[in-house]
Amino acid sequence: DAGITQSPRHKVTETGTPVTLRCHQTENHRYMYWYRQDPGHGLRLIHYSYGVKDTDKGEVSDGYSVSRSKTEDFLLTLESATSSQTSVYFCAIRQGPEAFFGQGTRLTVV
Amino acid sequence: GESVGLHLPTLSVQEGDNSIINCAYSNSASDYFIWYKQESGKGPQFIIDIRSNMDKRQGQRVTVLLNKTVKHLSLQIAATQPGDSAVYFCAERLNNAGNMLTFGGGTRLMVKP
Numbered sequence: 252d253a254g255i256t257q258s259p260r261h262k263v264t265e266t267g268t269p270v271t272l273r274c275h276q277t278e279n280h281r282y283m284y285w286y287r288q289d290p291g292h293g294l295r296l297i298h299y300s301y302g303v304k305d306t307d308k309g310e311v312s313d314g315y316s317v318s319r320s321k322t323e324d325f326l327l328t329l330e331s332a333t334s335s336q337t338s339v340y341f342c343a344i345r346q347g348p349e350a351f352f353g354q355g356t357r358l359t360v361v
Numbered sequence: 362g363e364s365v366g367l368h369l370p371t372l373s374v375q376e377g378d379n380s381i382i383n384c385a386y387s388n389s390a391s392d393y394f395i396w397y398k399q400e401s402g403k404g405p406q407f408i409i410d411i412r413s414n415m416d417k418r419q420g421q422r423v424t425v426l427l428n429k430t431v432k433h434l435s436l437q438i439a440a441t442q443p444g445d446s447a448v449y450f451c452a453e454r455l456n457n458a459g460n461m462l463t464f465g466g467g468t469r470l471m472v473k474p
Contacts, residue, residue, distance in 0.1 A: 284461070293450060294405070294464040309461065341404050348393055348454070350462055352404030 254278045255353040257342050263359045270329040272356050274342030276322075282345035283325040284309075285317065287338040288355075294341065300325055332360045369448060371469040380438040380472075384451030384465045389432060391453035395462065396425060396436045399448045408436070408449075438470075446472045 254277035285297040296309030298317040342353040397405035411418045424437040452462040
């Protein structure tokens with residue numbers, strides 16, 4: 252699993268509340284990514300980071316922000332959760348040309 | 362782990378037969394391609410990769426073929442086993458600053474015993 256831990260693994264939250272998902276890695280990888288996975292869309296990139304305090308937007312970044320204050324942690328924040336953000340969220344790291352994924356977080360916004 | 366109940370194209374094969382899963386990619390500037398396998402309740406796992414300067418690469422029981430002319434990628438699994446049942450995704454990488462991967466929609470492989 253390339254030392255990737257996502258937390259929480261499951262969360263149910265109400266519309267309009269803030270939510271933060273955490274990705275923690277233990278192998279000092281520079282690149283980290285957040286994806287969401289939805290029926291009919293496969294995996295879509297939300298944001299990525301190429302170093303501490305260095306982040307950039309992906310394909311579906313609206314409604315999400317990220318922070319990377321230290322190498323091992325990459326946080327994904329939904330400032331005001333909406334029902335369209337109900338999804339399974341995967342964190343990934345890059346090792347060489349390959350990406351390795353965490354186990355995922357199932358987020359339900361009610 | 363997590364997965365989603367994706368409404369996906371499904372390939373159903375008999376145990377022991379060969380499987381071929383196809384993928385059309387979108388960007389002719391992509392320089393690297395990966396096949397991932399996602400089992401129920403888990404994140405995607407790397408299977409095999411291929412660079413754009415190759416047209417074929419073989420692994421253990423798996424072969425990836427790349428046709429850049431028609432932007433097509435295929436994954437061949439020899440002697441398919443029940444443990445191969447999963448959703449398979451192809452991913453392409455643009456050689457940019459983030460080396461981001463863009464994923465296809467996936468194909469569900471079901472192996473009948």
